[in-house]
Amino acid sequence: MSKTLTFNAAALATLGLALGSCQPNIEDNHPAATAGAADFTSYVAVGNSLTSGYADGGLYNAGIRVSYPAILAQQFAKTERGPANFVQPLFDESKKDGSGYLKLVNSFPTTGPNAGATVAAPTQPTPANMFLGEQLAVNFPIVSLPGGNQLAAYTGSQPDNLGVPGISVLSSVSALTGGLAPFGYINPFFERLLPASERFTKDYVTYIGQKNATFFTCWLGSNDVLTYATNGATNAPDPVSGTVNPFGDLTDTTRFGAGYRAILRTMTRNGTVKGAAANIPNVTNIPYFTTVTVGAVAASFKAINPASPGVFIQTSSATAPVRLATSADLLTLTAQGYIAAVVAAGGTAPGSLPTSPLPNKYVLDASEVSAVTARTTQLNVIIAKTARQYKVALADMSAYFTNLAAQGVVTDGVSNSATFATGNLFSLDGVHPTPRGYALIANEWIRNINAYYGATIPTVAPNDYRGVLFP
Amino acid sequence: MQVKSLLFAGGALLAGASTAAASGFQVNLGGQKNIGMGGVGVALSLDNAAMFYNPGALAMVRGNGVQVGANAAIARNSFRAESGTGDQRQLDNTLVTPVNFYAAFGPKEGKWKIGIGAYTPFGSELHYNKQWEGRYSLTDINLRSVFGQLTGSYAITDKLSIGAGLVVLAYGDVDLQKDIPIESQAGAPTPHITLHGKAEQKLGYNAGIYFKPSEKLSVGVSYRSQIDAEIKNGDVRLRDVIASTGGKFTATNFSATLPLPATASIGFAVMPNEKLIVSLDANYVFWNKYRTLDFAFSGNNGYGGTGSNAVPGLVGGSTTSSAKRYYQDALCFRLGGQYMATKELAVRVGGFYDFSAVKDGYVSPETPDADRIGLSAGFTYTFAERFGVDASFLYEDFMKRSQTQADLLDNGTTDRVAGTYKTRIFVPGIGLFVKF
Numbered sequence: 001m002s003k004t005l006t007f008n009a010a011a012l013a014t015l016g017l018a019l020g021s022c023q024p025n026i027e028d029n030h031p032a033a034t035a036g037a038a039d040f041t042s043y044v045a046v047g048n049s050l051t052s053g054y055a056d057g058g059l060y061n062a063g064i065r066v067s068y069p070a071i072l073a074q075q076f077a078k079t080e081r082g083p084a085n086f087v088q089p090l091f092d093e094s095k096k097d098g099s100g101y102l103k104l105v106n107s108f109p110t111t112g113p114n115a116g117a118t119v120a121a122p123t124q125p126t127p128a129n130m131f132l133g134e135q136l137a138v139n140f141p142i143v144s145l146p147g148g149n150q151l152a153a154y155t156g157s158q159p160d161n162l163g164v165p166g167i168s169v170l171s172s173v174s175a176l177t178g179g180l181a182p183f184g185y186i187n188p189f190f191e192r193l194l195p196a197s198e199r200f201t202k203d204y205v206t207y208i209g210q211k212n213a214t215f216f217t218c219w220l221g222s223n224d225v226l227t228y229a230t231n232g233a234t235n236a237p238d239p240v241s242g243t244v245n246p247f248g249d250l251t252d253t254t255r256f257g258a259g260y261r262a263i264l265r266t267m268t269r270n271g272t273v274k275g276a277a278a279n280i281p282n283v284t285n286i287p288y289f290t291t292v293t294v295g296a297v298a299a300s301f302k303a304i305n306p307a308s309p310g311v312f313i314q315t316s317s318a319t320a321p322v323r324l325a326t327s328a329d330l331l332t333l334t335a336q337g338y339i340a341a342v343v344a345a346g347g348t349a350p351g352s353l354p355t356s357p358l359p360n361k362y363v364l365d366a367s368e369v370s371a372v373t374a375r376t377t378q379l380n381v382i383i384a385k386t387a388r389q390y391k392v393a394l395a396d397m398s399a400y401f402t403n404l405a406a407q408g409v410v411t412d413g414v415s416n417s418a419t420f421a422t423g424n425l426f427s428l429d430g431v432h433p434t435p436r437g438y439a440l441i442a443n444e445w446i447r448n449i450n451a452y453y454g455a456t457i458p459t460v461a462p463n464d465y466r467g468v469l470f471p
Numbered sequence: 472m473q474v475k476s477l478l479f480a481g482g483a484l485l486a487g488a489s490t491a492a493a494s495g496f497q498v499n500l501g502g503q504k505n506i507g508m509g510g511v512g513v514a515l516s517l518d519n520a521a522m523f524y525n526p527g528a529l530a531m532v533r534g535n536g537v538q539v540g541a542n543a544a545i546a547r548n549s550f551r552a553e554s555g556t557g558d559q560r561q562l563d564n565t566l567v568t569p570v571n572f573y574a575a576f577g578p579k580e581g582k583w584k585i586g587i588g589a590y591t592p593f594g595s596e597l598h599y600n601k602q603w604e605g606r607y608s609l610t611d612i613n614l615r616s617v618f619g620q621l622t623g624s625y626a627i628t629d630k631l632s633i634g635a636g637l638v639v640l641a642y643g644d645v646d647l648q649k650d651i652p653i654e655s656q657a658g659a660p661t662p663h664i665t666l667h668g669k670a671e672q673k674l675g676y677n678a679g680i681y682f683k684p685s686e687k688l689s690v691g692v693s694y695r696s697q698i699d700a701e702i703k704n705g706d707v708r709l710r711d712v713i714a715s716t717g718g719k720f721t722a723t724n725f726s727a728t729l730p731l732p733a734t735a736s737i738g739f740a741v742m743p744n745e746k747l748i749v750s751l752d753a754n755y756v757f758w759n760k761y762r763t764l765d766f767a768f769s770g771n772n773g774y775g776g777t778g779s780n781a782v783p784g785l786v787g788g789s790t791t792s793s794a795k796r797y798y799q800d801a802l803c804f805r806l807g808g809q810y811m812a813t814k815e816l817a818v819r820v821g822g823f824y825d826f827s828a829v830k831d832g833y834v835s836p837e838t839p840d841a842d843r844i845g846l847s848a849g850f851t852y853t854f855a856e857r858f859g860v861d862a863s864f865l866y867e868d869f870m871k872r873s874q875t876q877a878d879l880l881d882n883g884t885t886d887r888v889a890g891t892y893k894t895r896i897f898v899p900g901i902g903l904f905v906k907f
Contacts, residue, residue: 022547022895023547023549023561024548024871024893024894024895025549025893026549026550026551026871026891103656104656106714109776109778111778112778113778113779113780114718114776114780114781115777116773116775116776116777116781117776117778117780117781118714118715118717119715120715410876410879410880410885412552412554412607412888413607413652413885413887413888414652415885424652458556458557459554460554461552461554461604462554463604463607463652464555466654467652467653467654468654470653470654470655470656470713470715470716471655471656471657471713471715
């Protein structure tokens with residue numbers, strides 16, 4: 001028996017040693033990252049807020065760091081022709097929260113339906129709440145530009161991420177507006193990037209033309225319809241400054257086409273530099289327009305006044321400037337706060353009576369939805385045609401977002417949707433994605449670039465990027 | 472992580488009740504001698520483990536005896552997610568030690584025999600890396616169970632015997648954990664949920680017929696009933712729930728039921744001479760009973776407050792959860808042999824091919840099942856004709872198995888993670904017996 005046991009002990013010891021190397025390896029189909037026909041050694045990203053990493057109603061370092069161009073550059077770097085570095089226009093770390101951004105802030109109701117629960121609501125940083133503890137880059141004393149408060153200037157070399165929140169195709173090319181209102185003066189995000197001497201003279205297309213890219217992405221055009229849409233399809237003068245946004249209307253197709261061609265001509269150096277362009281997502285199915293519904297507002301009115309017939313809205317129609325809203329009319333995310341604020345101040349709830357309709361800027365009525373959607377389609381035709389003309393890949397972000405809005409997307413067991421806040425894809429402004437949303441966008445770019453240039457750039461795991469943060 | 476073979480489940484609880492060994496979350500570590508022969512046993516009367524493999528054969532086991540066996544199941548599991556870097560994940564290694572015990576008594580040269588047995592058909596654990604891609608599907612599973620069996624067997628003639636056992640799920644518990652995909656502003660740890668519960672004691676049965684028409688041939692059939700393992704009032708343990716989302720996580724208890732399917736087996740054995748036995752078994756497991764894994768949540772931890780908007784019994788905003796399993800019936804073929812090298816030493820070898828119970832596109836982290844090949848060897852050394860030691864070694868190699876996110880979307884199984892699994896299991900085991 002001792003013989004047997006000795007034998008077993010030896011066998012087990014041998015086995016133990018052997019097991020150390022017994023981890024199975026899964027080797028197959030893990031292709032190396034290759035650049036295909038593309039050359040990413042100098043990658044430049046052109047675009048608007050979506051390109052800059054803007055989220056939660058603000059531009060701040062944490063968002064910039066997970067902008068889709070930053071993710072793309074990181075993934076491009078895994079190929080044999082990746083960028084050695086990718087410069088982003090970060091704020092100084094002492095001002096890392098940039099323009100400031102919305103956060104969910106808890107309240108603790110002791111009465112009412114949520115008594116005893118903790119309730120979070122999106123909250124803007126203001127002096128009253130100590131800016132939510134954020135370290136803003138807003139200059140003091142405050143310098144008001146038409147597009148917002150002036151921000152601390154960016155002092156590094158010209159970035160590779162050239163995304164400027166607010167920029168549109170129309171505002172990129174000053175010739176299109178006869179040199180009217182240089183965007184570097186209007187927009188604080190562009191102003192901070194430009195040397196003081198150039199703020200009144202250099203337009204965006206000139207600015208981006210300074211780069212020598214070997215590969216670029218271009219995602220412009222959303223603000224040619226979005227600015228108009230998010231203001232409820234009005235372009236009324238700002239109530240405080242009285243100025244009218246010269247780029248606040250739907251951009252016409254003629255000038256959009258001229259501007260878009262100028263941009264791609266510049267970035268491709270007349271069709272010799274490779275790149276990829278993306279088209280304009282439908283802006284009417286984002287949480288900004290789908291969260292506050294006519295039905296919900298009508299129900300809240302009915303709860304107070306059972307005889308309430310519904311929600312009265314101001315429309316852009318000359319014949320029926322005020323009418324009852326239907327489910328085909330979209331209310332903005334800001335409408336709820338506006339109604340609540342008026343009521344809290346002792347006023348009549350806007351929308352509850354024909355004599356106090358919900359103002360036009362909080363409503364995208366059915367005809368305006370049609371107009372915005374139709375123009376988006378027209379502009380996307382121009383984008384597709386121009387991309388073909390300059391031989392760059394086209395990422396159909398319009399189709400991608402439509403699908404996302406309709407079905408959501410599951411990422412490694414996590415259900416994400418276009419639902420405000422809890423859906424995890426859209427940040428608290430209801431328009432811009434969360435880091436997870438940007439990661440999915442980066443993957444969609446990669447899919448298209450791989451297909452067009454025969455590259456094998458790996459995608460990222462979306463769950464490595466955050467959704468909405470809850471307090 | 473570990474193993475699946477021994478493991479399984481979804482939630483599961485107990486699977487081990489179905490012993491036969493095939494696929495899904497069954498285990499086939501019923502007896503050390505059988506393990507060394509690829510898990511055959513339906514047409515054999517080697518020792519008292521017959522009450523596990525075919526209670527009809529127990530009456531044909533020579534003499535009375537007591538035996539114990541223990542195994543060390545060492546699994547090595549790798550996973551590579553479809554998303555992201557594609558880096559291979561290795562599961563934290565754990566050791567699981569299924570044991571078995573049998574004792575049988577009957578009159579010398581009598582026609583009947585009764586026996587008791589206990590076994591741990593699965594004591595399995597899987598601990599995935601904390602940051603693995605499927606953490607919102609599963610991070611940890613730990614299942615334990617102890618089954619008891621009271622068996623009676625009667626030899627109708629010296630060629631034909633029958634037997635039946637009353638099987639009790641004497642003890643079973645499960646501990647399932649996963650991360651909750653909600654993130655905190657404060658950088659607090661990811662919320663985490665643990666479902667921990669004990670299974671109700673439940674009864675089942677097994678039965679078998681053993682026929683040995685000649686010295687050179689034997690056949691057997693056996694059947695083991697389905698047992699529904701039921702957890703009532705299991706604990707829902709929530710960790711690091713974010714305050715503003717507390718209203719969606721108000722449950723304190725859960726209930727769930729897992730069908731442990733019936734198994735039918737048939738076996739043949741030939742004994743060309745007195746020293747050699749070669750046996751072939753087939754097991755058929757009625758896995759298709761496992762359709763969905765459903766949890767119902769209840770209780771109120773107060774996270775939702777006391778107002779009219781507070782809803783009790785929620786996990787993630789829902790009072791129930793249902794995950795598709797849609798298992799398929801699974802077959803397993805086993806072949807094994809024993810050779811009496813000397814009067815004291817028996818050597819064994821065997822193997823099996825086991826078809827997966829989990830359909831393509833339905834593989835989930837608690838049961839990364841796949842078709843698999845098993846190879847085993849073993850020996851017994853007997854002293855003084857009364858005492859003996861059994862040793863066995865089993866190696867299982869799972870086919871590499873992949874599923875894509877598109878597969879998951881097609882099947883509506885996106886609650887799990889797309890990627891490739893590969894598992895190997897090593898099971899050294901040892902047993903001791905005494906006969907009298």
